Amino acid sequence: MNVNRQKKEEIIKEINESFKDYDTFYLFDFMNMPVSRSVELRRKLREHSYAFKVVKNRLALRAFGEEMPEDLKAYFRGPTAIAFASENPLKLARLIRDFSDQHKILKFKAGILEGHFLPEDKFSEVAVLTSRDNLIVKFGFLMAYQLIRFLRTWQAPTESLGRLLSQIKPKK
Numbered sequence: 001m002n003v004n005r006q007k008k009e010e011i012i013k014e015i016n017e018s019f020k021d022y023d024t025f026y027l028f029d030f031m032n033m034p035v036s037r038s039v040e041l042r043r044k045l046r047e048h049s050y051a052f053k054v055v056k057n058r059l060a061l062r063a064f065g066e067e068m069p070e071d072l073k074a075y076f077r078g079p080t081a082i083a084f085a086s087e088n089p090l091k092l093a094r095l096i097r098d099f100s101d102q103h104k105i106l107k108f109k110a111g112i113l114e115g116h117f118l119p120e121d122k123f124s125e126v127a128v129l130t131s132r133d134n135l136i137v138k139f140g141f142l143m144a145y146q147l148i149r150f151l152r153t154w155q156a157p158t159e160s161l162g163r164l165l166s167q168i169k170p171k172k
Contacts, residue, residue: 008059015055015063018082022051024089026096026111026123027072030054030081033105041099041106050092051084071117075110089113090129097127 019025030038038054045052057076061068085092100106108123118126 012059012063015060018084019064022084022086023115024085024113026083027075027109028081029078029107029109031079037103037105044095048095052081054081069117072110088131090126090131093127
């Protein structure tokens with residue numbers, strides 16, 4: 001077997017494992033991105049346990065195989081980089097959006113967000129969403145607030161009665 005072919009098969013296997021390990025990934029066009037910026041981005045993503053890979057389109061398409069959504073195949077054109085997230089994909093979107101805004105380099109192509117296709121025009125909306133944890137906290141607060149109001153409503157007559165009795169007692 002040809003060494004070059006073996007190397008390509010190893011790359012395909014590695015990319016395939018990445019697609020299986022991560023349920024969210026974003027495709028980016030990184031044309032004209034200097035190596036120093038690429039290293040900076042990789043370091044920043046690695047600090048937050050994300051992965052960033054530059055891939056050859058044909059190898060990525062082979063690695064994904066038949067499972068790839070048809071909508072996504074069209075975006076594997078030109079220089080392509082993939083950012084992978086297993087946890088908190090919204091934070092990854094914010095990190096990349098901030099980096100892109102700061103350096104004017106990366107352009108979002110498309111992606112898969114927790115198993116669902118994400119077109120180019122929806123990325124900016126995803127990047128501004130709050131995290132799942134914050135939404136759960138807000139939901140919990142809203143649920144608890146109603147209970148607190150209900151308890152205060154039930155408590156009000158007893159407090160009023162207590163105040164009334166305390167005012168009557170000194171008059172005797």
